[in-house]
Amino acid sequence: MRTILVIDDNPAVGTALDVLFGLREIRTLTAASPEAGLALLEREAVDLVVQDMNFTADTTSGEEGVALFRAIRERHPDLPIILLTAWTRLETAVELVKAGAADYLGKPWDDNKLLATAENLLELSEATREVTRHRDERRRRRRQLDDRYDLRGIVYASTAMERAIELACQVARADVPILVTGPNGAGKERIAEIVQANSAVKDGPFVTVNCGALPSELIEAELFGADPGAYTGATNRAREGRFEAADGGTLFLDEIGNLPLAGQAKLLRVLESGQFERLGSSRTRQVKVRVVSATNADLPAMIRDGKFREDLYYRLNVIELRVPPLAERSDDVLPLAEYFLEGRAVLDESARTALVAHAWPGNVRELKNAIQRASLLCSNGVVTARDLGLAPVRAPAGRAGPDVEPDREAIESALQRARGVISQAAAELGLSRQALYRRMDKLGVAAGSEA
Template sequence: MPTVLIIDDNPSVATALEVLFSLHDIASVHAESPEAGLALLESESIDLVIQDMNFSADTTSGAEGEALFAAIRERHPDLPVILLTAWTHLSSAVELIRAGAADYMAKPWDDGKLLTTVNNLLELSETRHELDRRRSHERRSRQQLEQKYDLRGVVFSDPASERVIALACQVARSDLPVLITGPNGAGKEKIAEIIQANSAVRNGPFVTLNCGALPGELIEAELFGADAGAYTGANKAREGKFEASDGGTLFLDEIGNLPLAGQMKLLRVLETGRFERLGSNRERQVDVRVISATNADLPAMIREGTFREDLYYRLNAIELNLPPLAERPGDILPLAELFCPPEKRIGESARAALLRHPWPGNVRELRNVIQRAGLLTAGERIEASDLNLPKSAPVQKTTSAEEPDREAVEAALARAGGVIAQAAAELGLSRQALYRRMDRYQLPRE
């Protein structure tokens, strides 16, 4: 059961509030002075404070309330505080709202509005505490991964990325082939590096081949090597990627671009460890861990007859799916900071724009955007206008809310009956953020 601390020198006020809260399953404790209230905050588990603004007889300045609020904020910066005052004209109450107070209400208060505000704040506080606990758990989990495995300096914060990385570390010790799926630019090669770095062949070579970057007639020669005269221009014998990666790992990116003839030979190597160079009849033996990656729909290619089903199942002993960056929003800002030049800083408007952008080019696009902005921005701070992101791009759904206009703010206030906490929660804003927008749109605070 949540607990509210009531700091008010009037016992009748405390009694009325205690009765009101007890009828709605909210516990409460009472302190008659600021000193007693601060002491209770240190000894009790308090979820919300309701404080008076004046405690001495014949005092209406609000100075005592200001001092109490400042003391609470200094010791418990995230604790929501509601101000109660019989002097609604006091500018100090408004200033305290701007300084971080959750809300203020006039005496005598409206029970319905007060309960709505308290329940909203308690719910938001519980959500914030749960979010803090989850973030703390995720941070410990990341630290454990970093301590236990070689993550090759990968930067990540989103739970979706952590799941893929943790699974990559888990399967690394196996010698089974791994297929990494995901869109272009998402970071599939980095996952392959992590698998190699934590595998039994981590001290062996790590060789990569992008099957989509070569003409089909050259891919086989790149994979298996060629003897002199095997094809036009082959003036001398050359080893292929399989020979180069013997005793280590071969990463085949864009495996869907491998021609059918090459697919058949690759399947044989995976099954026997044997192959011949192009133009040669001599078999060669290798011991290679194969990791492949693709952004293609291989099952659809199998149905179309352009990819061998037996090779698919041989490559796909373990599949790791790396989501696009748009589905890993927690990675966007940490990666942006990584790509940002050390002499530059990313401003708040740029951060908001980065979170809104859908990133069809994924991590590769993000790197290019930040590096270009860092190069072209004259000042030390990169702002949204420096990113040169398309304004027509669809807005990505993230934990950040869209900027509400005047009509949206007015509508939310109307639906909430003027209760700031409720309207702010509906708009996805803090109370302080909502007050700033009300001031910007010249909307009355009362």
């Protein structure tokens, strides 16, 4: 049940608020002193605190209330607090709001405004608890991943990337081919490295071949090797292929969709039997290689067009690991940006906002290039949005730009759509709750109304 703690030395205040909040099925606890209130907070689950500013007779300075506020904030930093002020100077309450208090109300208070404010804060408190629970759960899962597996120092914070990494670790020890899919620059090779690092052949070689970076006539020689004079331009010495180099380890075939059909037939044979011949040789060689391939191509479409063998596709795709584009894992953007900065500079707030708002069509590779460029162009070791040079992003409809304060009509319309719920209206307007409260106070907009 939702619970509010009222800390006030006047019993009549506690009784009145108990009746008021009871109308909304809100449980009310009361304490007559700061000490009693802090003790209750240690014993009870409280969602919101309503506290007085003075507790000693003939005291109007508000110092006791300030001390109580700071004590609660130190022990329960996410707990919302409403200040009740009677004789306290308004400046003191405003300073506490700037320090994190949710709101302040004068005595005698307006019941409708107090109820609306309390409902908003209880809703926010519930959402905050849920976010905290999810964050703690993610940290716990990540610690488990870090403890159980070698993650090769990969930087991530998003749930989407966590799922991909966890699956890669789970299937790493299975002696089956793995297909890593995802757009260019998303980090497919990093996933392949994690598979290798946690596999049964982790002590063997890890050999990488970019099938898209080699001329089609040379790919087979690169993969399977060649005897002297096997093709035009071949040297007079035998050439060891990548399968031989990867014997006892892992071969990572990037951009597998670029492998020509002749090479696909040979690859299928190696996957099934471990056997192949070098170009220009009739001698059959035997290897034991774990194959991890990657592509950003639509292999099923290539199969329909006759450009990729269907039997090879199913042999490669025993396990598919999808690496999501950076646009689908925005939580990774800032950790990656700070990692790429390597301590050479720091991001200011405008840079952080621009980084998160950008769509990143070039994925992690684009982000890395943007950060490297910005770290060279920035002044005094501080990267700004201007240093990043990213294309501006249009704000969603109904949301004010960062330098535009909403007018009275916009605020009242947002409040009406949100049925008076401040947190929803603030989110629609692109403001924090405190900023919206300040704007409403400046324009004389009532907090509890839908108009």
